[in-house]
Amino acid sequence: MQQSVESVPGNEPLTVRSLLESSAHIGHPTKRWHPDMRQYIYAKRGGVHIINPQRTIECLDRASRFLSELASRGGTILMVGTKKQAQDTIAEEASRCESHYINRRWLGGLMTNFQTIQERVDFLVRMEERKAKGEPLGHTKREEMRAATEVNRLNNYLGGIKSMTRLPDAIFVVDIEKERNAVAEARRLKVPIVAIVDTNSDPTGIDYPIPSNDDSVRAIRLITSRLSDAILDGRSRFVRAEEERLAEVAEIEKQEAEARASAQAAAAARMARQRVEVQAEAAAEAAEEEHGQ
Secondary structure, three states: OOOEEOOOOOOOOEEHHHHHHOOOOEEEEOOOOOHHHHHHEEEEEOOEEEEOHHHHHHHHHHHHHHHHHHHHOOOOEEEEOOOHHHHHHHHHHHHHOOOEEEOOOOOOOOOOOHHHHHHHHHHHHHHHHHHHOOOOOOOOHHHHHHHHHHHHHHHHHHHHHOOOOOOOOEEEEEOOOOOHHHHHHHHHOOOOEEEEEOOOOOOOOOOEEEEOOOOOHHHHHHHHHHHHHHHHHHHHHHHHHHHHHHHHHHHHHHHHHHHHHHHHHHHHHHHHHHHHHHHHHHHHHHHHHHHHO
C-alpha cells in the first residue's frame, strides 16, 4: 500500500514511490555495512542492502520537525556536502532557505577554531568590498593577481559562510563518512547533527539520522529539498512572530507615549491653575491693602 507522511513540509506529501524513484532505498553491498544500520534495512537484493523507505520517511519527518522548530526560534543551520553528487544541491538548497553551507572542502577547525576561520572570512569580505568599489587589491600587477587568486580560492571554501558570524545551531551533513571531520567537530561542540546515513555508516552519535542512499544525486536532492522546505516554514513563522512582537512593542510604546503626553498635559494644567490661584491671591491681597489705606 502506498504510504505518505503529509506532515513533512513540502509541496506534496513524501511517498515511498518518490523515494524508490530517486534510488534512496539502494544501500551499499552487504559486505560493506555497519551493524548499527540493521534497524533501517528492509532486505538484501543481489548482494546489496535495501533501505526501508518507510523508516526513511519517519526519520525525515522527525528531522524536518526539528529543523523547522529550530528555524522558528531564529536558529541557524549549516549544510555540509562536499562530494560531487551533493555540491550543487547543497549550494542551491542552502541559498533557497537562507542557510550557511560548505560544498567544496571542510577546512579543519571550521567550528572548533571558529575565530581563526572568521578572520579569513573577514579578509574575504573586505577584499570583495574593495573589488566592488573598484579599488586595487594590491600595489603591483603581480600583487593584484595574487590577491584575486586568493579571493577566488577563499570563495570556493568559505563563500557559503560569509554571513555566518557565530557557530550554527545545527548542521546537516550528506555522507557522514566523507564529512567525518565536520561530524567530529559538531559532536565535540555538542551541535545537533542531521545527516543522510547510508548502510556503510555508523549512525551512533547522529542526533537525527536519515537512512538513505548518499550517492544518488536524486535522493540527495529530494531529502535536502524537504529539509529546506522545513527550514523555510520555520523561518516564516519566526518572521511572523518577530513582526507581531515588534507590533506589540510599537503599541506599548504608543500607549506609553500617550500616557506621558496625558500626564504632561495634566501637570501643565495643574501648574496653570496654580499660577492663576497665586495671581488671584496676590490680587486679593493687593485689593485689601488698597482698601485698608
